[in-house]
Amino acid sequence: MTAAPRTARDRARAELTHEIKDVARRHLAAEGAQRLSLRAVARELGMASSALYRYFPSRDELLTALIVDAYDAVGERVERAVEAAGPAGHPRAAWRGLCDAVRSWAREHPHEYALIYGSPVPGYQAPDDTLAPFSRVPFALLGILRDSGPDFAGPFGEADLPGPLATQFEAVVEAGGLDVPPATLARAVFAWAGVFGIVSFELFGQLAGSADPADPFFAYAVDRHADLLGLA
Amino acid sequence: MTAAPRTARDRARAELTHEIKDVARRHLAAEGAQRLSLRAVARELGMASSALYRYFPSRDELLTALIVDAYDAVGERVERAVEAAGPAGHPRAAWRGLCDAVRSWAREHPHEYALIYGSPVPGYQAPDDTLAPFSRVPFALLGILRDSGPDFAGPFGEADLPGPLATQFEAVVEAGGLDVPPATLARAVFAWAGVFGIVSFELFGQLAGSADPADPFFAYAVDRHADLLGLA
């Protein structure tokens, strides 16, 4: 993150900041963002609630810190899974690893998942330093597609982007320095939105009455998306 | 809903209940579920906050009523769109109408969308009378697929369900009295989760930096899902 703290005060501050986040994350995991209370965190730490404001200027700032951490957590989990599954050119296994990592992390940390992928907190808008953690999963997906090579074999043709979308995505590829064609980017967003939709449906109870134990359907959907992505 | 109210008291009660919901819905639309406050609603209605508890036993019950109304609102919007687009056997137009209806409703009512499709409120679990409004959009989609006839022409084969998923969805079809094959149900959930994912991504800011003005990508994705659904 930053340079090592020099003075004892800096060290204590860094430590306390970390402790606060830890306790807050535990409360978040147990009760959800809604019920996360600064005062309760302060109580558990044995300090006055007003003292917390030396470390986080508001409750929303604390939540933002937890959001960044959650993005990093799921991002690292996904990167590990992708790396473990497909270094030797098996992109479909890597894709499956990515999807399974997202889903299992989401099921283990539903409140943190809801915090980052569910409805945003009222006045929240992402600061710039959120961007890198925010992008880890999409970048991991793009990495799989890049490594899977240019030989696309999906059921959709290669040049199937309508004009406006092509120009828009060309600009995105340019601006982001991504070395994939725009059509691949489109397929990536399509697939990522698809698995996100299923995971959210499962977590938020929208699959009740249809794919209720979601494991078979999730595996099926992940495989169909792999077909669409043209993954070998 | 129920029989017409007879006495003046019943009439007043029904009217006030409606007024409370209206004011609450306005607050919800303006500020989000998080900031919806019983006391503020009571203030705007010129009554004591404690009096509201004669009509809704808790804040969560009020929110539940708003959830049901939101499901009904998006459901009716979708049904209208489907009916307007495709009565004469143009299933792809009907599917496009469904998707556009969902997205435009979501963009017009982001907080209500977040309420029903975003992270659920902490202790909430859907009561039984939520089931019908909850199911209107999925049923509309199944209606399109049923009317599109049995001649499936998508890029995936007809009998592509793995064993466990097939048996699970056969049971669902049986239990729900749905007259579609299990494979069609699977494709329906797949497609519905996909467009839901895109709409949620757009509303919750996850498309920032990729498909940021989402119109072209949404149209593209809806069309790709139509292909996958085998819609003519």
Added chain:
DNA sequence: ATGCGGCGAGAGCGGTGCTCTTGTTTGGGT
């Protein structure tokens, strides 16, 4: 006519986020 039940209002409880003030500790510049 009467009694009961629905109703509105008020006070009040425990909780929240956040601010302001007060006194203390700490560390760097002189």
Added chain:
DNA sequence: ACCCAAACAAGAGCACCGCTCTCGCCGCAT
């Protein structure tokens, strides 16, 4: 070595929240 400013912890307090309880009032069915 000292001194002062900055960082810090704590407490009181403000405005708000959901919710409960009690109290009078009034319409309605008996």
